[in-house]
Amino acid sequence: MAALPAPLRQTLTELLGPGGLLLDESERLAYGYDNSRRQGLPLAVALPETAQQVQGIVRACRQHRLPIVARGRGTNTTGASVPGEDALVVSFERMDRILAIRPGDRVAVVQPGLLNGDLQAALAEHGLFWPPDPTSAAFSTVGGNLACNAGGPRAVKYGASRDNVLALRAVTGTGELVSLGAATTKGASGYDLARLLVGSEGTLALIVEASLKLTPRAPLWRALRALYTDVDAAAAAVARLMAQPVTPSMLEFMDGECVRLAREVGGAELPPCGALLMIEADGDQSVLDAAEAALRAAAEGPGCLEVSAAADEAAREKLWAARKALSPSLRTLAPGKINEDVVVPVSRLPELVAAVQAAARGHQLPIVCFGHAGNGNLHVNILYDPADAAQAARAEAALQAVFAAVVELGGQLSGEHGIGLVKRDLLARALPPATLALMRAIKAQFDPDGLLNPGKVLPP
Amino acid sequence: MAALPAPLRQTLTELLGPGGLLLDESERLAYGYDNSRRQGLPLAVALPETAQQVQGIVRACRQHRLPIVARGRGTNTTGASVPGEDALVVSFERMDRILAIRPGDRVAVVQPGLLNGDLQAALAEHGLFWPPDPTSAAFSTVGGNLACNAGGPRAVKYGASRDNVLALRAVTGTGELVSLGAATTKGASGYDLARLLVGSEGTLALIVEASLKLTPRAPLWRALRALYTDVDAAAAAVARLMAQPVTPSMLEFMDGECVRLAREVGGAELPPCGALLMIEADGDQSVLDAAEAALRAAAEGPGCLEVSAAADEAAREKLWAARKALSPSLRTLAPGKINEDVVVPVSRLPELVAAVQAAARGHQLPIVCFGHAGNGNLHVNILYDPADAAQAARAEAALQAVFAAVVELGGQLSGEHGIGLVKRDLLARALPPATLALMRAIKAQFDPDGLLNPGKVLPP
Structure with missing residues (x-):
């Protein structure tokens, strides 16, 4: 047609x-x-x-x-x-209302077109927040966040979208309106279909209402910046940080090239180093000193050059702004980039970083990495010139090497961006055939005619 | 045959x-x-x-x-x-091994027949624990906990089984061995089938290996006991406690009859009162004073008679022992009991408690309640003599009144015990037909011949 x-x-x-x-x-x-x-x-x-x-x-x-x-x-x-x-x-732009905020239940009931940022603003009055905080939060919707299982830096402590939803109302591929889950924080009453929808990228049903699990907002935070001689030393520190009791409220990684970009393009005041971790703790005044001490002790170790607290709120904001500007600033290095957000168990981060470096050397292309290290979630950026056929071929080969390492290390193709169209065909390599077959069979129950977002997530 | x-x-x-x-x-x-x-x-x-x-x-x-x-x-x-x-x-008693504990990943890989208590003992050496702590923890298995989405008192802060699993290997009804999920704390790579299996009570697949999400163990705790004039006052305090920032590590409720039983049968030193809350905070020394102050302030209010800290570890243990002895001690009141573990949004607890009291009055039977109030999860015990046909009929009527109230209040039939055989036919009343139809359709994909635990969970 x-x-x-x-x-x-x-x-x-x-x-x-x-x-x-x-x-x-x-x-x-x-x-x-x-x-x-x-x-x-x-x-x-x-x-x-x-x-x-x-x-x-x-x-x-x-x-x-x-x-x-x-x-x-x-x-x-x-x-x-x-x-x-x-x-x-x-x-869903016209279905953007907050239907209810119930502080005693720690629940908000919202329509899917509500912007994440508008929700957070409304929740702040109640001392609450909804944990998913993708970089796009100000202009992405709750429905989109749920469809993609969006995460963000706070996920290391508070979980991603799937961990913060209680119930959904959704319309299946047959036009049926179904209620899945319940607005209680515990339940053992049949199969959990609400969380099945989260991350399904609109291929199972259209979410028309969500009951979200809220979290009390910590009043204060403390930010640390740790510099390392090289990425291996920083990756090892991440594993130490996650093995001790104080869970950071953010734990972000940048390799040396990202640090340079943050300084030269983003304007952050950073000394040259091989890698950097941004570490934050949140809580009230009573907990922050002890939390900072614990995180500092774990951050220090072989290859650690310096651990320093952000001097003030302005310094912290500046570092975050430089971090958020990283993705667009990569365009200054090369006209093209392949941006992946692979995820591995935290203890395998050093091996993943080593594999990425080997791929960069082997295929003679710059690859820069940053990401949500506390979840083992690394944004891997392969930089190349798409107009140069040889470079484009090497970029593709480097990408395959990275994916092979991820699967070998027990990881997943995507930590938070999802599969969509771009990574769809890779899923067949990452998942065993029996698992994929089950996913297809389940899709057919929600959407027997295959009308909902066809061609996305599941390889044909 | x-x-x-x-x-x-x-x-x-x-x-x-x-x-x-x-x-x-x-x-x-x-x-x-x-x-x-x-x-x-x-x-x-x-x-x-x-x-x-x-x-x-x-x-x-x-x-x-x-x-x-x-x-x-x-x-x-x-x-x-x-x-x-x-x-x-x-x-699964012969598949009871711990295959790996990886503190840096906060992950344990285990076989399904491992006892929850044995897992906890092994994790304690690493300063970690697995949050599900049903009363049966010492002698129930991890596989059983996952199959039933077991919770326990700690779930209010740390989540139930579904919130603490990353990946599963399982055998479907066709004998296929499938890998679901991955041992990473974040993921957006296809449908989340691992959590779909949790709470499915063996009707979708047989779990043969689980990668569990672990949590650092808080070194210290502080226990408070709050007494109230009546159950309504205590239920209102629960809603206040959950609306403020410090999430208790346990928040347990007992009505006046339970308090009496805990004293007279369980030997706890408790003054008579209309209802009691057991409130705990955990953390290290630096946080406990502030946490206790916040919880105490929220616990106080209309109808609060007294809030006191457990004098010492022995006093705390004694109160917990009495709490754990409640379920069996109910047999001293009547030869039969119907024990339900309904769950409602926390803010609706006062209404649920009122509905239970009305059912007790209307059907002239004692109904005693205790449970995990912070999750809105109430164990409702209807006491009667099964040999007395009239009493048995009234007990059944009272149960139906309680379930009707739960559904009306946006709750679920079971918070943690599951559906099994006993509540199976009620599920048809609690869930919309379209939701049930989806569950049946999904079951058929995992188990096309209906061989896995037939007759459980889903009504025929």
């Missing part, structure tokens, strides 16, 4: 009312991309306001066998929200 | 070797019951030592369409491990 079939168009127009269905190409274009640099052009964009409208959309599309791609704000990096040919995008 | 078919018997004997297949009735009887007071007699009991043997058992049974019931130590209270007629029990 090149256009929405007329009867479907009429059904959706009646269902969604004026302005509820976007058909102009210029408007449709804006809903066709994400941060993967891939782009598609949907046949139409639906803007539902209620769960019942979402059901109506799915049922109508099903009659016409039209694929459906759910969309938050399209901040993901894997093509998960890029529509294929002949698809309808369902954007 | 009244006996194992001869060819199956031969296959299993060859597979499991001498002593690996129990056929004597006296032996089989010992594997036919659990703590639900129900009993079945399996045709045989298999004692595998390897995952490959488990695969062989499932394949052989599948050829003969013989149902399979996985078994840890049979401590559950719902009949989940009671075999129906014509079934094989697979007991």
Whole structure:
């Protein structure tokens, strides 16, 4: 099809009312991309306001066998929200309300189109927060965070999206509205289908309401910066930090090249070094001194050059700003980058870092690494010139070497970005066939006609 | 069938070797019951030592369409491990090893037949623990804990079994050995099938290996005891305690009748009161004073008679011993009890307690309550004489009233005991038909012939 079939168009127009269905190409274009640099052009964009409208959309599309791609704000990096040919995008921008905040239950009930940042602002008044804090938090949605199992630096202490959801209401591929889980912090009443939906990237059902598990906000924090002679020394320190009792509220890693970029491009005041850890503790005044002492002791060791506390809030903010600017600043090194967010058990980080360095040497390309070290989650950036065919081939070979190391070390292809389109075919190499077969079989129960985000996550 | 078919018997004997297949009735009887007071007699009991043997058992049974019931130590209270007629029990008692403890990853890899208590003892040397701590911990298995999503008092701060597992290896109903999840604390790589298995009570697959998420052990704790005029006042205090930042490491509730039993039967030194909360904080020396002050302030309020710290370790142990003795001591009040472990959002606890009291009055039966209040998880005990038909009918009516209130309050039938046989038919009332249909469809993907623990969890 090149256009929405007329009867479907009429059904959706009646269902969604004026302005509820976007058909102009210029408007449709804006809903066709994400941060993967891939782009598609949907046949139409639906803007539902209620769960019942979402059901109506799915049922109508099903009659016409039209694929459906759910969309938050399209901040993901894997093509998960890029529509294929002949698809309808369902954007949740009009379902963006907070339905309830119940401090005594530590629960918020929200619609999927709510921005993570808006939720955090509303929760702050109650002394609470929702742990997932991807870099995109200010402009990504809770629904998108759940669909991708988004994490962020705080996940090391507070968990990622899956660890912080209690119940979901969602519309399956048959248009059925299902309630999964319950808004209690404990439960043993049948299969846990709510958490099954988290990280499924819109391939099982469209989330229309979420009951989120909230956490009390620590009033204070303490930031440490630890410098190391080389990445191996820093990776070993990460394993020491996670083996002792005080769980850091953030534990971020940068290799020497990232430190240089943070200084030269990001403007951070950092001495040259082979690697750096940003370590934070949170809590109230009574705990911070002891926490800092414990983290400092674990950070020190062979190859540690210096551990220093951020002088003040401004110094801390500056370091974080430089950290957040790292990903875009990599473009100053090479016109192209392959950005992966692999994850391995923390104790295997030194081996992963060594494997990445070997791949860089072997394929003669710069590879820079930073990431959420406390979870063993490393953002590996392979830098190359896509216009140079030889470089592009070496970049691909380096990537395969990194993935091979990850699988060998008992890790996963993605820690928090997800699979989407970009890593879909790799999943077949990372997961045993029997596991993949089960995933496909489960997908078919939620979405028997394969209409929900087809071609994403599971290899064909 | 009244006996194992001869060819199956031969296959299993060859597979499991001498002593690996129990056929004597006296032996089989010992594997036919659990703590639900129900009993079945399996045709045989298999004692595998390897995952490959488990695969062989499932394949052989599948050829003969013989149902399979996985078994840890049979401590559950719902009949989940009671075999129906014509079934094989697979007991994991010979697969009880710790395969690895990796402190830097905060991970232990274990076999399912390992006792929870043995695991904790081994982890203590590393300053770590695995959070699930059901009352049965000393003699229940990790596999059983996972199968039932076991919790316990610590779950309020550290989560239940599902929150503390990273990866599983399991044998499905077709004899396939599948690896689910990965031993990393973060992941966005396909559907989360590991947590789907947790709480599925052996109906989806047989767990043969688990990678467990460990937590650093707090070196010290502080115990408070708070007395209230009545249960409503205590329930309101629970909601206050959970709305403030310091998460207690335990928050247990007893109604006035439980307090009396703890004193008179359990020997605890307790003054008469309408309700009691046991509140604990954990951490190191630096945090405990502030934590105690915060918890004390939240515990105080309308209807609070007294908040006192346990004088010493002996006083604390005595109170806990009385708390643990509560369940058996209820038998002194009436020959029969219906014991439910319903769960509601914490803020709805006062309403649940009121509904339970109304049910007790309306049906003229004593109902005593205690439980893990910080999770909204209440053990409701309806006491009656099963020999008195009128009392039995009133007990059943009271139970239905309690369940109706739980569903109305947005809760779940079970917080940690599970569904099994005993609550199976109630699940149809508690869950919407579409949700139940999805659960059934998913079960069929793992176990197409319905051989794994048939008749449990899902109503026919």
